[in-house]
Amino acid sequence: MITRFAPSPTGPLHLGHAYSAMLAHDMAMAAGGTFLLRIEDIDQLRSKPVWEQQIYDDLEWLGLTWTKPVMRQSDRLPAYKKALGQLSAQGLIYPCICSRSDVKRAAGAPQEGVFPMGPDGIIYPGTCRPKQKICNVKIHENLRCNMTLAADLNLGELTFEETGEDTGTRTTNAAKIGIDTGDFVVSRKHMFTSYHLSVVVDDADQKISHVVRGADIREATPIHVLLQKLLKLPTPTYHHHKLIRDETGKRLAKRDDARAISKYRAEGATPNDIRRLVDLPEV
Ligand code: GLU
Numbered sequence: 001m002i003t004r005f006a007p008s009p010t011g012p013l014h015l016g017h018a019y020s021a022m023l024a025h026d027m028a029m030a031a032g033g034t035f036l037l038r039i040e041d042i043d044q045l046r047s048k049p050v051w052e053q054q055i056y057d058d059l060e061w062l063g064l065t066w067t068k069p070v071m072r073q074s075d076r077l078p079a080y081k082k083a084l085g086q087l088s089a090q091g092l093i094y095p096c097i098c099s100r101s102d103v104k105r106a107a108g109a110p111q112e113g114v115f116p117m118g119p120d121g122i123i124y125p126g127t128c129r130p131k132q133k134i135c136n137v138k139i140h141e142n143l144r145c146n147m148t149l150a151a152d153l154n155l156g157e158l159t160f161e162e163t164g165e166d167t168g169t170r171t172t173n174a175a176k177i178g179i180d181t182g183d184f185v186v187s188r189k190h191m192f193t194s195y196h197l198s199v200v201v202d203d204a205d206q207k208i209s210h211v212v213r214g215a216d217i218r219e220a221t222p223i224h225v226l227l228q229k230l231l232k233l234p235t236p237t238y239h240h241h242k243l244i245r246d247e248t249g250k251r252l253a254k255r256d257d258a259r260a261i262s263k264y265r266a267e268g269a270t271p272n273d274i275r276r277l278v279d280l281p282e283v
Contacts, residue, residue, distance in 0.1 A: 091133025147178030
């Protein structure tokens with residue numbers, strides 16, 4: 001078993017991150033496997049070296065060890081470019097010049113105050129979607145996946161295994177993903193990749209067998225399985241875990257400094273105190 005923890009260095013790790021990292025670590029260790037770390041720093045405007053260093057410090061303090069070298073997404077642009085090239089060669093991606101407000105305007109009136117949302121934000125109404133395949137797109141604009149064409153590819157059923165709180169075999173297909181997510185973004189202007197593309201390419205390159213991550217990302221998993229199919233990459237098993245919430249039931253956010261691991265450390269807590277707080281067995 002190979003698992004990973006893939007934080008973005010855009011703020012302090014909190015209890016929710018600690019739970020995710022320790023669970024992925026414990027699962028790998030219990031199976032005699034490998035635990036890896038990946039720094040998801042494609043958002044160069046929000047990622048900061050100080051947060052990256054604090055990730056290493058916090059994880060070490062928690063008693064976790066990981067196999068080196070650490071993968072950093074900012075070093076991986078050639079791998080993402082290659083994947084975009086593969087999608088482009090299939091005619092599946094197209095440049096989109098719509099701004100966020102253009103997308104909102106084109107999406108029409110929100111129903112009961114909310115726009116139709118998918119795991120990639122407001123479901124894109126397809127303003128820039130070309131009727132036919134276009135090959136060899138330049139990666140200097142936002143690029144979207146043409147789900148109308150993807151649905152015509154006869155990819156068949158896409159299946160993946162889920163373990164954790166909701167164990168079972170999941171089945172989806174490109175047409176359903178098109179309805180649930182719309183033409184999701186595969187590459188962002190100035191970033192030359194997207195969360196979805198990078199995570200799929202990196203999980204494959206790190207040979208991750210079990211993706212352990214929060215249930216908040218469950219809805220994005222069909223996008224990842226579709227990309228794996230299009231890029232001829234293996235599909236790992238997905239383990240979506242419970243989210244750690246505050247006493248009002250709200251999910252912890254990055255800015256929730258009150259539950260930052262560094263704060264618990266400074267206050268004299270031990271790693272086993274953190275384990276008890278998130279209901280993981282002590283070590
Ligand atoms: N970088 C993502 C996050 O911090 C991780 C997503 C994933 O595990 O796939 O939420």
